[in-house]
Amino acid sequence: MEYIIILVSAILINNFVLAQFLGICPFLGVSNRLSSAISMGAAVTFVMTLTAIVTWPLFYLVLAPYKLDFLQIITFILVIASLVQFVEMFIKKSSPPLYDALGIFLPLITTNCAILGFALFAVLKNYSYLETIVFGVGAGLGFTLALVIMAGIREELQFADVPQSLRGAGITLLVAGILALAFMGFAGLIR
Amino acid sequence: MSKQNTLSQEFLKGLWKENPNLVQLLGMCPMLAVTNEVVNAIGMAGAVTFVLLASALIISLIRSWIPAQVRIPTFIVIIAGFVTMADRYLAAFYPDLSKALGPFVPLIVVNCVILGRMEAFASKNKPGRSVIDALGMSVGFGIVLLIMGAVRELLGNGTILGAQILSPNWYDPMMVFILPAGAFLTLGLLIGVSNLVQKKLAGR
Numbered sequence: 155m156e157y158i159i160i161l162v163s164a165i166l167i168n169n170f171v172l173a174q175f176l177g178i179c180p181f182l183g184v185s186n187r188l189s190s191a192i193s194m195g196a197a198v199t200f201v202m203t204l205t206a207i208v209t210w211p212l213f214y215l216v217l218a219p220y221k222l223d224f225l226q227i228i229t230f231i232l233v234i235a236s237l238v239q240f241v242e243m244f245i246k247k248s249s250p251p252l253y254d255a256l257g258i259f260l261p262l263i264t265t266n267c268a269i270l271g272f273a274l275f276a277v278l279k280n281y282s283y284l285e286t287i288v289f290g291v292g293a294g295l296g297f298t299l300a301l302v303i304m305a306g307i308r309e310e311l312q313f314a315d316v317p318q319s320l321r322g323a324g325i326t327l328l329v330a331g332i333l334a335l336a337f338m339g340f341a342g343l344i345r
Numbered sequence: 346m347s348k349q350n351t352l353s354q355e356f357l358k359g360l361w362k363e364n365p366n367l368v369q370l371l372g373m374c375p376m377l378a379v380t381n382e383v384v385n386a387i388g389m390a391g392a393v394t395f396v397l398l399a400s401a402l403i404i405s406l407i408r409s410w411i412p413a414q415v416r417i418p419t420f421i422v423i424i425a426g427f428v429t430m431a432d433r434y435l436a437a438f439y440p441d442l443s444k445a446l447g448p449f450v451p452l453i454v455v456n457c458v459i460l461g462r463m464e465a466f467a468s469k470n471k472p473g474r475s476v477i478d479a480l481g482m483s484v485g486f487g488i489v490l491l492i493m494g495a496v497r498e499l500l501g502n503g504t505i506l507g508a509q510i511l512s513p514n515w516y517d518p519m520m521v522f523i524l525p526a527g528a529f530l531t532l533g534l535l536i537g538v539s540n541l542v543q544k545k546l547a548g549r
Binding site: 266 | 370371373374375377378418421422425426428429432433447448451452454455456457460521524525526527528529530532533534536537538540541544
């Protein structure tokens, strides 16, 4: 039950993009087409889950016992950067079609603050190993959900008569604001 | 850049023409997340300024020794080092602020404004020029943060820096502006207004 709560809360209530403001750059950058939004979401969910699997043991077995937790930022960013690199090489070898689909989105993930933010949040929340992994999957799915909804709206928006100065980033942020308001409706799900 | 800018142009471009937030759309996450109160905005602007200046100086000093293939990891490690310093400093001397900013201080590491400036400017220019550029970018970033913080705190709470500006007798605070949704709306409108002004200036 606890795991379901974590999952639902990460996807809907504390949605990384719309409630925590993590991963805004890719949210604005790749949400103009539905297909690229799905690829980006998949790549982020995948890397986030891997990050959960790797950073938890690293923090609780290496950094915390030796009182090195001030090195957390440097350690996590290095872990994420090398994970992304590794995943990229692995996918390139094992599944070229998938590599073509994810291609340019993989390197971008390193500087996606959603991933580092997730690793830091998981430590702040004192989750157990399994809870961290569930949280990672949930956060990734939540990111994907927000991205896909946004991409769907933006594809429609192309035909709308938007004031000149608001075109592009302006209207996207306004739509995101309305989406965030809508997502606040989920807050009553769990207390 | 076809011809070399003067130092003052280097500084001023960060404020308006190449403003990191309004024009380049970089570093949006902290912009939205920590601007619910002016105090938080000031804290974040300070931390970003420190990290940006320090890493611009270091990176432009050692720019000729960094091999091109590993330059991004090198930048990230240098930035992460300064971010750790800023994070520890805030936690030690301003515990309340540090708590309010939460994970967004460590997240300066992946703030694309910083990495972007390192890649686009500090790794190619002399230290003095890089520091000026970094200073301009930080001030541009800080100003937008402050505007966002002031608008949201004023409309959402009727206060600025905790001081009551709009009297609760006749002003009913619009809660939504402190909430996440308000951040998106404020920034969206701010970008719209800046585009409008930009166009008016260009049309003259």
